[in-house]
Amino acid sequence: xxxxxxxxxxxxxxxxxxxxxxxxxxxxxxxxxxxxxxxxxxxxxxxxxxxxxxxxxxxxxxxxxxxxxxxxxxxxxxxxxxxxxxxxxxxxxxxxxxxxxxxxxxxxxxxxxxxxxxxxxxxxxxxxxxxxxxxxxxxxxxxxxxxxxxxxxxxxxxxx
Amino acid sequence: xxxxxxxxxxxxxxxxxxxxxxxxxxxxxxxxxxxxxxxxxxxxxxxxxxxxxxxxxxxxxxxxxxxxxxxxxxxxxxxxxxxxxxxxxxxxxxxxxxxxxxxxxxxxxxxxxxxxxxxxxxxxxxxxxxxxxxxxxxxxxxxxxxxxxxxxxxxxxxxx
Amino acid sequence: xxxxxxxxxxxxxxxxxxxxxxxxxxxxxxxxxxxxxxxxxxxxxxxxxxxxxxxxxxxxxxxxxxxxxxxxxxxxxxxxxxxxxxxxxxxxxxxxxxxxxxxxxxxxxxxxxxxxxxxxxxxxxxxxxxxxxxxxxxxxxxxxxxxxxxxxxxxxxxxx
Amino acid sequence: xxxxxxxxxxxxxxxxxxxxxxxxxxxxxxxxxxxxxxxxxxxxxxxxxxxxxxxxxxxxxxxxxxxxxxxxxxxxxxxxxxxxxxxxxxxxxxxxxxxxxxxxxxxxxxxxxxxxxxxxxxxxxxxxxxxxxxxxxxxxxxxxxxxxxxxxxxxxxxxx
Amino acid sequence: xxxxxxxxxxxxxxxxxxxxxxxxxxxxxxxxxxxxxxxxxxxxxxxxxxxxxxxxxxxxxxxxxxxxxxxxxxxxxxxxxxxxxxxxxxxxxxxxxxxxxxxxxxxxxxxxxxxxxxxxxxxxxxxxxxxxxxxxxxxxxxxxxxxxxxxxxxxxxxxx
Amino acid sequence: xxxxxxxxxxxxxxxxxxxxxxxxxxxxxxxxxxxxxxxxxxxxxxxxxxxxxxxxxxxxxxxxxxxxxxxxxxxxxxxxxxxxxxxxxxxxxxxxxxxxxxxxxxxxxxxxxxxxxxxxxxxxxxxxxxxxxxxxxxxxxxxxxxxxxxxxxxxxxxxx
Numbered sequence: 001x002x003x004x005x006x007x008x009x010x011x012x013x014x015x016x017x018x019x020x021x022x023x024x025x026x027x028x029x030x031x032x033x034x035x036x037x038x039x040x041x042x043x044x045x046x047x048x049x050x051x052x053x054x055x056x057x058x059x060x061x062x063x064x065x066x067x068x069x070x071x072x073x074x075x076x077x078x079x080x081x082x083x084x085x086x087x088x089x090x091x092x093x094x095x096x097x098x099x100x101x102x103x104x105x106x107x108x109x110x111x112x113x114x115x116x117x118x119x120x121x122x123x124x125x126x127x128x129x130x131x132x133x134x135x136x137x138x139x140x141x142x143x144x145x146x147x148x149x150x151x152x153x154x155x156x157x158x159x160x
Numbered sequence: 161x162x163x164x165x166x167x168x169x170x171x172x173x174x175x176x177x178x179x180x181x182x183x184x185x186x187x188x189x190x191x192x193x194x195x196x197x198x199x200x201x202x203x204x205x206x207x208x209x210x211x212x213x214x215x216x217x218x219x220x221x222x223x224x225x226x227x228x229x230x231x232x233x234x235x236x237x238x239x240x241x242x243x244x245x246x247x248x249x250x251x252x253x254x255x256x257x258x259x260x261x262x263x264x265x266x267x268x269x270x271x272x273x274x275x276x277x278x279x280x281x282x283x284x285x286x287x288x289x290x291x292x293x294x295x296x297x298x299x300x301x302x303x304x305x306x307x308x309x310x311x312x313x314x315x316x317x318x319x320x
Numbered sequence: 321x322x323x324x325x326x327x328x329x330x331x332x333x334x335x336x337x338x339x340x341x342x343x344x345x346x347x348x349x350x351x352x353x354x355x356x357x358x359x360x361x362x363x364x365x366x367x368x369x370x371x372x373x374x375x376x377x378x379x380x381x382x383x384x385x386x387x388x389x390x391x392x393x394x395x396x397x398x399x400x401x402x403x404x405x406x407x408x409x410x411x412x413x414x415x416x417x418x419x420x421x422x423x424x425x426x427x428x429x430x431x432x433x434x435x436x437x438x439x440x441x442x443x444x445x446x447x448x449x450x451x452x453x454x455x456x457x458x459x460x461x462x463x464x465x466x467x468x469x470x471x472x473x474x475x476x477x478x479x480x
Numbered sequence: 481x482x483x484x485x486x487x488x489x490x491x492x493x494x495x496x497x498x499x500x501x502x503x504x505x506x507x508x509x510x511x512x513x514x515x516x517x518x519x520x521x522x523x524x525x526x527x528x529x530x531x532x533x534x535x536x537x538x539x540x541x542x543x544x545x546x547x548x549x550x551x552x553x554x555x556x557x558x559x560x561x562x563x564x565x566x567x568x569x570x571x572x573x574x575x576x577x578x579x580x581x582x583x584x585x586x587x588x589x590x591x592x593x594x595x596x597x598x599x600x601x602x603x604x605x606x607x608x609x610x611x612x613x614x615x616x617x618x619x620x621x622x623x624x625x626x627x628x629x630x631x632x633x634x635x636x637x638x639x640x
Numbered sequence: 641x642x643x644x645x646x647x648x649x650x651x652x653x654x655x656x657x658x659x660x661x662x663x664x665x666x667x668x669x670x671x672x673x674x675x676x677x678x679x680x681x682x683x684x685x686x687x688x689x690x691x692x693x694x695x696x697x698x699x700x701x702x703x704x705x706x707x708x709x710x711x712x713x714x715x716x717x718x719x720x721x722x723x724x725x726x727x728x729x730x731x732x733x734x735x736x737x738x739x740x741x742x743x744x745x746x747x748x749x750x751x752x753x754x755x756x757x758x759x760x761x762x763x764x765x766x767x768x769x770x771x772x773x774x775x776x777x778x779x780x781x782x783x784x785x786x787x788x789x790x791x792x793x794x795x796x797x798x799x800x
Numbered sequence: 801x802x803x804x805x806x807x808x809x810x811x812x813x814x815x816x817x818x819x820x821x822x823x824x825x826x827x828x829x830x831x832x833x834x835x836x837x838x839x840x841x842x843x844x845x846x847x848x849x850x851x852x853x854x855x856x857x858x859x860x861x862x863x864x865x866x867x868x869x870x871x872x873x874x875x876x877x878x879x880x881x882x883x884x885x886x887x888x889x890x891x892x893x894x895x896x897x898x899x900x901x902x903x904x905x906x907x908x909x910x911x912x913x914x915x916x917x918x919x920x921x922x923x924x925x926x927x928x929x930x931x932x933x934x935x936x937x938x939x940x941x942x943x944x945x946x947x948x949x950x951x952x953x954x955x956x957x958x959x960x
Contacts, residue, residue: 014220014290014379016386018406020346020425026820033300059699059814060174063877064237066816067707070873070881071235073390075282076289077224077383080404081390084880085909086818105820109405114289121281121300122235129236129274130174136305136315140193140281143300155296174699176706178726180666180745186500219379219494223557226496227387230553230561233710237703240724241710244560245589246498265500269725334540334610334859336866338886340826340905353620380494384557391555393870395602396609397544397863400884401870429885434609441601441620442555449556449594450494456635460513460601460623465616475616506660539654539859543717546656547867550713550721564720565749566658585660654860654930673940700814704877715871715922716929717864754929761921761940762875769876769914770814776945776955780833780921783940795936 016078022109026085027150031116032160033143035098035127041134042096058091061100061126065089068122069104072115082108084115089123098127101146111151117143176238182269186245187310191276192320193303195258195287201294202256218251221260221286225249228282229264232275242268244275249283258287261306271311277303336398342429346405347470351436352480353463355418355447361454362416378411381420381446385409388442389424392435402428404435409443418447421466431471437463496558502589506565507630511596512640513623515578515607521614522576538571541580541606545569548602549584552595562588564595569603578607581626591631597623656718662749666725667790671756672800673783675738675767681774682736698731701740701766705729708762709744712755722748724755729763738767741786751791757783816878822909826885827950831916832960833943835898835927841934842896858891861900861926865889868922869904872915882908884915889923898927901946911951917943 037045045057066087073081085105092099102119104112124140131138147156197205205217226247233241245265252259262279264272284300291298307316357365365377386407393401405425412419422439424432444460451458467476517525525537546567553561565585572579582599584592604620611618627636677685685697706727713721725745732739742759744752764780771778787796837845845857866887873881885905892899902919904912924940931938947956 013408013410014217014382014386015409016404016407018408018425020405020427057174060237060703062814063700063703064235066814067874067877068235071231074387075224075228075231075235076286077220077387078286079289082403083882083908084816085820087816088813088818089815090813105818107820108403113292114285117288117300118285121285124303125274125278125281126236126238128277129239132273136308136317138304140277140303141301143284144298145296148296157296173728173730174702174706175729176724176727178728178745180725180747220383222494223380223383226494227554227557234707237707242723243562243588244496245500247496248493248498249495250493265498267500268723333888333890334537334862334866335889336884336887338888338905340885340907377494380557384555388555391551394867395544395548395551395555396606397540397867398606399609402883428883433612434605437608437620438605441605444623445594445598445601446556446558448597449559452593456625456628456637458624460597461621463604463620464618468616477616540863542654543860543863546654547714547717563722563748564656565660567656568653568658569655570653585658587660654857697814700877704875708875711871711875715864715868715875716926717860718926719929753932754925757928757940758925761925764943765914765918765921766876766878768917769879772913776948776957778944780917780943781941783924784938785936788936797936 014078016080019080019109024107024109025150026105026107027111028103028105029112029116029148030101030103030146031113031120031144032146033100033120033124034141035124036139036141037096037131038135038137039096041131041138044134045131057130060130061091061123062089064126065100065102065119065123069102069115069119072118075118076114079114080110082106082110087119089119091123100124111148113145113148117145174238176240179240179269184267184269185310186267187271188263188265189272189276189308190261190263190306191273191280191304192306193260193280193284194301195284196299196301197256197291198295198297199256201291201298204294205291217290220290221251221283222249224286225260225262225279225283229262229275229279232278235278236274239274240270242266242270247279249279251283260284271308273305273308277305334398336400339400339429344427344429345470346425346427347431348423348425349432349436349468350421350423350466351433351440351464352466353420353440353444354461355444356459356461357416357451358455358457359416361451361458364454365451377450380450381411381443382409384446385420385422385439385443389422389435389439392438395438396434399434400430402426402430407439409439411443420444431468433465433468437465494558496560499560499589504587504589505630506587507591508583508585509592509596509628510581510583510626511593511600511624512626513580513600513604514621515604516619516621517576517611518615518617519576521611521618524614525611537610540610541571541603542569544606545580545582545599545603549582549595549599552598555598556594559594560590562586562590567599569599571603580604591628593625593628597625654718656720659720659749664747664749665790666747667751668743668745669752669756669788670741670743670786671753671760671784672786673740673760673764674781675764676779676781677736677771678775678777679736681771681778684774685771697770700770701731701763702729704766705740705742705759705763709742709755709759712758715758716754719754720750722746722750727759729759731763740764751788753785753788757785814878816880819880819909824907824909825950826905826907827911828903828905829912829916829948830901830903830946831913831920831944832946833900833920833924834941835924836939836941837896837931838935838937839896841931841938844934845931857930860930861891861923862889864926865900865902865919865923869902869915869919872918875918876914879914880910882906882910887919889919891923900924911948913945913948917945
């Protein structure tokens, strides 16, 4: 049966899960999210070469995403601090949406889902910040895990 | 016409917008987002009193959200650092969704939308982290601005 | 003879001790401290269900303690940054005192005493902060090491 | 009657107290704590000129204390971030005890007690860290508020 | 006569200078530094469009510089934390050198020289990091103040 | 042929280099830089015993340098976070220049050049900060790598 690993036996006290007994393995995770712009905003961005021609704003969000990945254990209270082998944040425009993919790899005792999800979130917030003067209707959506490997069971979301 | 305030005249170099000329006003912002759990996960959480009886896990996410609000200018590259007057993160269960509301107030020259949106994001990631052992299908959705006041124009989303 | 490991041969220049030659072992540490409340404050807290019924405030302090453990090497200048296997902060009321126990485990070349002591300190400060409106006479006391294992010599304080 | 300002009306949800309505005033706070060394350790430190002759280790602890003051709002979940006018950490040996005094001043809407108490705590932890190779029996004691001014009521502890 | 403001009357104890009595004014500072590349490295960078065509690497360094500006008071022990009005990091290639200019503005009681100098330093380190695989002979040079205004006396370096 | 490791195949997107395939080795790096004071400033500092007699200010810069080393991966966007075995910052006066040497060691998959260079930079900025009231003409110069070992090829600069 499924149990809540961060809540101890008495069910009340949060704790950082003890991973002393776990093996160190090569772990990877891939998370994805999207920033949905109103159509006229997406058009303004596109006209300004925001996304494809100069790339600057996308780069800011990518860099913020990578730094967000590294800040994960300082943001999420019960996350373990860990070393990283690599990290990549990609952003592609699909219509009026920016799709953010973050892939993280590490050699450690715990998975890197939270790092990948945090990277997506911080990149999304940075895109929002850089475009917020254009609209109050930008929405960050569908931040979720796409795949992971190296833990007890590998996982890969179908059709992505 | 709408312009991209973070990209300078030449359209290439990101910068922190200069707010020297702006007045210091009382500013508030309200952002919202949701964490959608698969139904059996929501049931397990509910059965465990996770949400309503002991409150512990919600409290962890709330605290993470408040600390995330305070970390905003360190996470979002072009955000101004600012003082805060107050900050509140509320989480309520609606069916199998956790709805996160973050309200931030400040006396300053720039708005606090990014702080409110970051608070929602970090609280959502923390909820995800604490429940991720239960499912790979938890999704963070619909992080958006609900209202703001104190800047050039007040904004309040209808029907929320 | 005992020597001061952080001061170099000339006795003047602080440095981070070089642990290159040390083995990686499983290390644990347990530290404890207490927050002493005036009796009427302890009573008010108790009446408010602060400690036992809703648990919220204790949870805030616990979470702050865990995050403090993770911030140790950023706070203590000559501490080594390290990975953690686990961390737990427990708070129990004994009369008008809150007793804070912090246990930390790690696989590394250096001990985790400072992490455990920092966790206790930050949890204690957080308790203080949440109750400071009630009195100026709250005192943080007796922060000390209770036990450690995995280094050159294990240690366990008697009678605790 | 005394109330718990960080717990909201329902008594369950922690929040950062809203200080929007408060005036900006000149605020100061003074906190104190002590690090008690076993006598032979205090002697070794003294013989090494640790405390009086070269001052290096004391300086490390002072600097850590000042940086701890600046980190307060990142460590204590519900503390407001604030600007500082000044900060001073002094350490004096009294027998086998190091007495740490931290004074903080600020122009703001909230007091700086937590900043002063955090400065004392981080300085104390740093002293502990630098001497921990000498003994497991060093104890951090009696961290408390000595005085404050600029808020609703000034406070000065008698006889200190 | 010139005096050392960070060392107190006894000349031994570092402290954060008390600025309680100072007025809040509009302050700006401009600092500059350069990263000198071996000629073949500069050529490789140029051929790769590193600097002029796609701009990505320059953008990473600019963003790092802006975030470094915001981290100043956490890096420099006796710096006051402060709010910022604006911040801009510009990088231009002059022959085989990258010239970094950082301009910072703030409304406060202390100058922003250290913020501008830290922005230059972090941008320079980031350029170094991104190119270090090409050579061990990259050098960071001539980080200095170019101008400042808003304090006791304005300053502007001639011929820059 | 030399290639830019932080820019991906398409030459546009920055990423944290993947080191999954690299071996964990003992790595050391040594960086150096200098702070050049105007002669009268150097004389004032010397007369005040700033450098040699009490050592306090040098100690502040050394401590800042060590803490800067530990903050490297938070400052430099594409740097890997890593554990450290040891770190030492030395500052010696040569005429009117302060020469800063930073040596860092680590057991890991990536080198520690950036850590050593960041330690030098933060120590230099701190020296600047503590002396800036004396002159606007202090300059930070010649921050560069002196040696490294443990990676693909060892390196040692001649004549240093």
